[in-house]
Amino acid sequence: MTAGVVALVVTVATGAGVGLLLRDQSGTATPQPGVTISHSLAPETVVVTDAEIDDLLTRHTEGLTRGDTERFLSIFDPANEQLLQRQRRVLENLRKVPLSEAGYRVLRRSGRSEDSFGRGVTFTQDVSFVHRFAGIDLRPVSEWYRWTLEKKSADAPLRVTAVGGAPPPTLSSSSPSKTVYYPGPWDIWPDITVVRAGAGVVLARPEHAALARRVAPIVEQATAHHSAYWKRHGEHQDLVPQGYLVALVAGKDQLGKLFRTSEATEAGVSIGMPSAAVGSDDVVVGGTRVVLDTTSSFFSSTDGIGTLTRHELAHSLVSALDRSSGLSFLGGRPHWIDEGFAEYLANKHAPVTSSLRYPEGRAYLAGQRSRPFTGELPHNDIWAGGDLTDAHYFMGELIMRFTADRYGDRRLVQAVTAAYQQDNDDLAEPAFYDALGVDKAAFERQWAAYVRQQLT
Structure with a gap:
């Protein structure tokens, strides 16, 4: 053995x-x-x-x-x-x-x-x-x-x-x-390089072994950062992983053909896998598989790798909180909750001006994109439309920064948790506001003022 x-x-x-x-x-x-x-x-x-x-x-x-x-x-x-x-x-x-x-x-x-x-x-x-x-x-x-x-x-x-x-x-x-979560690296890679990253691992093809050794400490640091944040501000400590599996691939074709078979457009993805435990258990997501595209622009610098890694591990951090059945008539849980919280944990250690998407946010506010900034929270149906994707990711981050600044990180985590634990995705957004004790109109108005303050 x-x-x-x-x-x-x-x-x-x-x-x-x-x-x-x-x-x-x-x-x-x-x-x-x-x-x-x-x-x-x-x-x-x-x-x-x-x-x-x-x-x-x-x-x-x-x-x-x-x-x-x-x-x-x-x-x-x-x-x-x-x-x-x-x-x-x-x-x-x-x-x-x-x-x-x-x-x-x-x-x-x-x-x-x-x-x-x-x-x-x-x-x-x-x-x-x-x-x-x-x-x-x-x-x-x-x-x-x-x-x-x-x-x-x-x-x-x-x-x-x-x-x-x-x-x-x-x-x-x-x-x-x-x-269904096929193929794993063991199915299609000729060999696997395994590098420990704290309690987690980085898996790579042999030709990416050196890169895996470079990424492993970044994964370990991101894991420690997220774990410390959740211990300070979160509940359900038993649902937070102590380590993560991160796999490195080269290109979108490989990204879409690891732990799934679909078209990929992302730079990275956190794939939640349902629990296969036998017996009664309220844990829906048993674990996640994080896959990063080493040809993406994020891998042009150590800071970029760190940003992408922290973002995807943030998705994995809260995956076991998810109680969604997929039921929705209004477009699902808002992306600004999922992606916004991931962007927040990826960038909260630094000033907002250091975000890789900060220039896109300013251009959006200045009316230099296909849609003007109206002060409304970004809708799912236009989230990734045209030239607004980066701007909307940045708006999601600003939603979370605003919430943390105004209500504190503990209340922010309570709001995100409440959204994730809704069986019906259409109830996620109201649950977020209810946890903060505010209605949507007031929240949206205060957030829009915060955006203008941060970007002008």
Whole structure:
């Protein structure tokens, strides 16, 4: 057993399957029972039983937890050298990362898994890779695989012939990923460099190892900064992570194809992963995965890396507070709450004039952008429109700076927490104002005056 896998807990779910909440994928997985098997089968019948599926999961999990390559690979088609090579790499990568829990659970099954005429059967089985990073994930989380299974005859062994990412039950505009937290770096990187960052880790391809070592202390400092801030001003201390997983990629294509499969436009992202813990638990988000694009302009300087890192870790900091069901008729929780608080924690250590987006804020106030500053809080429908994106991010930061200046950081955190803990996103903004004891009209008017004061 390598140093990266300590006290690894075996997690194998068998039988009918396990349902997992997929808030970020806007759907809930429905466990699909195994096929019903007739008790009077003809001798030539080809049938796949639940016990055979369970055996695959058990051998695969034991191979992972023991570091037993032969057992890990025993479920795959032995004639498919390319598949075996890829899965050998997956095991080698997983053995390098600090997992405290790992295993596989049955999810949905599709296709024909029984044939009474003696013909072979091929079907797909979705499998959840349940895992937990030590010191990082509050609860175990899961990545979904889609296995293609084949049984060529009644007495032939069941084999996995292909592995890919499983799609979510439904797609949504707010979370359009075509796969469920797949692929992880272990699935697609030829090798993984693991650099400790306090209680967290930075993962990178070998060619980015030096950059990972440069980023790690920045991640550690940002983690310490956010933890200290929350200890002073926040509640629900048990829901704040002690460390974070940060992965480095190069370019938007890679950014959109790590822990998700979607188009990416950001410089960085914090991906919240639902808890896969079994039993009653009110923690919805079990952990986050932060992915940073090393080709973005933020990586042109140490200060830029720090700003981007603090911003994304701020999203991760409050992720476990989120109780949203995704229900909304008015456009969802305001971006100025989510992005504004992240920008505030990224920049609060410095004067507002040092913000990278300060010039955009001044240009916006001066009427030099496609829309004039009206004193209204920025709406979601125009948040990222045209040339206003940077200006709106800066306005979000000023909303939080104003709130902290007028009401104090403790009240600010109470307001943000109240917004995050609304099941209906349309109630988030009213909850923010209620926590401050102010109505929207007064808050907006006072904030607009604050903006003009800061930027003129």
